[in-house]
Amino acid sequence: MHYYLDFEKPVAELENKIEELRRLADGRDMNITAEIKKLEKKAQDLRADIFSKITPWQKTMIARHPDRPYTLDYIRLLMEDFIELHGDRRFADDPAIVAGFARFRGVPVAVIGHQKGRGTKERIERNFGQPHPEGYRKALRIMKLAERFGNPVITFIDTPGAYPGIGAEERGQSEAIARNLLEIFRLNIPVIPVIIGEGGSGGALALSVGDRILMLEHSVYSVISPEGCAAILWKKNSNSVGPAEYARASEALKLTAQDILALGVIDEIIPEPLGGAHRDEQKAAEAIGSALKRSLDELMEKPPAVLVEERYRKFRLIGKLAEV
Amino acid sequence: MAWFKKEKNKISKRVKIPEGLWVKCNSCKEIIYRKEVDRNLKVCPKCNYHFRISARERISLLTDNGSFTEIGSGLVSNDPLNFRDQTAYKDRLNESRKKTGINDAATAGSALIGGRPVVIIVLDFAFMGGSMGSVVGEKFTMAAEKAAEEESPLISVASSGGARMQEGIISLMQMAKTSASVAWFKEKGMPYISILADPTFGGVSASFAMLGDIIIAEPKSLIGFAGPRVIEQTIKQQLPENFQTAEFLLKHGMIDMIVNRKELKQTIIRLLSFTAADKYSPKNNEP
Numbered sequence: 001m002h003y004y005l006d007f008e009k010p011v012a013e014l015e016n017k018i019e020e021l022r023r024l025a026d027g028r029d030m031n032i033t034a035e036i037k038k039l040e041k042k043a044q045d046l047r048a049d050i051f052s053k054i055t056p057w058q059k060t061m062i063a064r065h066p067d068r069p070y071t072l073d074y075i076r077l078l079m080e081d082f083i084e085l086h087g088d089r090r091f092a093d094d095p096a097i098v099a100g101f102a103r104f105r106g107v108p109v110a111v112i113g114h115q116k117g118r119g120t121k122e123r124i125e126r127n128f129g130q131p132h133p134e135g136y137r138k139a140l141r142i143m144k145l146a147e148r149f150g151n152p153v154i155t156f157i158d159t160p161g162a163y164p165g166i167g168a169e170e171r172g173q174s175e176a177i178a179r180n181l182l183e184i185f186r187l188n189i190p191v192i193p194v195i196i197g198e199g200g201s202g203g204a205l206a207l208s209v210g211d212r213i214l215m216l217e218h219s220v221y222s223v224i225s226p227e228g229c230a231a232i233l234w235k236k237n238s239n240s241v242g243p244a245e246y247a248r249a250s251e252a253l254k255l256t257a258q259d260i261l262a263l264g265v266i267d268e269i270i271p272e273p274l275g276g277a278h279r280d281e282q283k284a285a286e287a288i289g290s291a292l293k294r295s296l297d298e299l300m301e302k303p304p305a306v307l308v309e310e311r312y313r314k315f316r317l318i319g320k321l322a323e324v
Numbered sequence: 325m326a327w328f329k330k331e332k333n334k335i336s337k338r339v340k341i342p343e344g345l346w347v348k349c350n351s352c353k354e355i356i357y358r359k360e361v362d363r364n365l366k367v368c369p370k371c372n373y374h375f376r377i378s379a380r381e382r383i384s385l386l387t388d389n390g391s392f393t394e395i396g397s398g399l400v401s402n403d404p405l406n407f408r409d410q411t412a413y414k415d416r417l418n419e420s421r422k423k424t425g426i427n428d429a430a431t432a433g434s435a436l437i438g439g440r441p442v443v444i445i446v447l448d449f450a451f452m453g454g455s456m457g458s459v460v461g462e463k464f465t466m467a468a469e470k471a472a473e474e475e476s477p478l479i480s481v482a483s484s485g486g487a488r489m490q491e492g493i494i495s496l497m498q499m500a501k502t503s504a505s506v507a508w509f510k511e512k513g514m515p516y517i518s519i520l521a522d523p524t525f526g527g528v529s530a531s532f533a534m535l536g537d538i539i540i541a542e543p544k545s546l547i548g549f550a551g552p553r554v555i556e557q558t559i560k561q562q563l564p565e566n567f568q569t570a571e572f573l574l575k576h577g578m579i580d581m582i583v584n585r586k587e588l589k590q591t592i593i594r595l596l597s598f599t600a601a602d603k604y605s606p607k608n609n610e611p
């Protein structure tokens with residue numbers, strides 16, 4: 001059974017009907033088999049139609065889809081010999097970020113990413129992918145190890161944001177994020193971030209500085225969530241805001257992969273299977289794999305000093321200004 | 325990450341205070357004669373709360389008389405998202421410009437502090453909550469690069485609710501850009517002193533503001549990553565007393581010291597005397 005989003009309802013109805021027919025036919029009734037074929041084609045067309053007109057708010061829903069592949073799924077599908085490393089050596093291990101070594105198409109790499117968790121129990125354990133400072137400090141520790149060993153870093157970004165809590169503030173959430181930003185700019189190895197779901201604000205950015213920034217077709221990247229933005233800017237006379245305002249905020253924020261590419265913040269959009277990465281995780285992983293391979297091959301040719309210089313220039317140029 | 329909304333005390337909206345003559349303290353809520361506050365460098369005489377001051381006032385407080393030369397004063401945002409909520413971002417910018425007389429929330433330039441050349445950048449909370457968009461990001465980066473080039477110390481004064489959400493992803497990227505420029509600057513061995521004034525939150529605290537070699541806060545300033553209301557809504561608990569105050573950060577090891585406004589300049593001079601910047605001191609330049 002698939003989990004369908006609201007705007008997928010028409011497809012859901014068709015697909016449920018197909019399932020029912022399949023059970024009835026049991027593969028023997030040729031008439032029903034032909035009917036199933038017809039309906040499958042119809043469902044496919046309908047899905048293509050829906051997804052060709054998808055709004056930024058609907059994209060946000062897909063980016064947060066509970067069946068969407070997470071970092072550990074992509075590690076399983078794309079890499080071999082993953083060995084997870086734990087802890088920031090200062091306070092704790094943060095399960096909202098996973099990190100370790102693996103081999104990607106034969107190349108030893110460090111791989112780091114947010115992990116949201118599947119099912120209620122794991123989601124709570126992983127704090128819904130919202131890191132504490134120790135998560136960012138673990139990430140930095142593994143990046144520095146990768147640098148010492150001369151291995152490239154691949155990061156997967158998928159978080160609603162850094163966790164807003166008492167402990168997080170006590171232990172320096174701001175400092176942890178800021179430190180990662182600064183240190184990643186100094187790394188003498190290629191760094192390739194891939195935004196696979198939600199790129200939520202500073203908590204996403206702390207893993208998203210790099211040499212080539214890739215983004216899945218239905219992922220989002222934003223300075224604030226549409227809900228947060230709407231609550232501040234669309235709130236009138238303390239009336240509460242809802243989906244209509246979230247939709248407007250998500251349009252205004254220009255948070256889709258397509259918008260972000262047009263604004264010059266990322267380098268490449270990785271296509272997803274029709275209906276989103278969760279409809280065919282194997283195919284999604286293959287697309288990520290070939291984009292990663294291309295970037296990695298290019299970057300591994302570059303001397304470290306060139307990498308660092310170009311990484312600085314890349315971000316230095318974001319934000320064109322007028323002068324009066 | 326959104327710029328900070330100070331609504332802790334909703335009553336303050338209803339209590340009409342005559343403009344000009346009296347001022348209400350954000351911290352102790354006392355109503356005080358404005359002249360008394362002004363005479364005291366805009367510090368509350370009752371509770372030592374440090375009122376927010378403009379970038380101009382801050383610069384004249386910290387730098388030697390007449391030594392400040394501004395850079396990038398003409399830079400303005402070109403509204404990269406063409407953003408509009410209930411008001412167009414362009415109109416908000418124009419309003420803020422009229423209200424404050426400055427083009428955006430940061431003022432940067434070179435100056436002397438105790439006779440030593442420095443580069444200084446100051447945020448102004450009165451301009452859209454001191455929020456960081458492309459102009460603030462660019463000015464900070466220009467300041468850091470200038471300081472690196474001239475081998476001068478870099479001084480920043482933050483007072484900001486965070487990233488400017490009307491510039492969307494472009495404002496988020498200013499966190500990366502400014503942090504990169506701090507990395508660049510630090511290669512030179514010169515000191516970076518970051519001063520945190522009330523309030524310092526979100527995208528500003530999670531980038532350059534927390535990257536100072538030395539971090540100083542003004543008494544009772546609120547400093548943090550997430551705003552207190554967001555945290556309260558998330559954890560559904562009351563926040564501890566003094567949470568996210570300068571005093572709280574000092575206790576948790578996040579800042580070096582809390583310094584009263586009237587001692588701030590002297591403290592910077594003393595700190596610089598211990599760093600490589602001291603090669604500029606008159607004493608060492610004697611043959």
Ligand SMILES: [Zn+2]
Nearest residue numbers: 349352368371
């Ligand atoms: Zn007071």
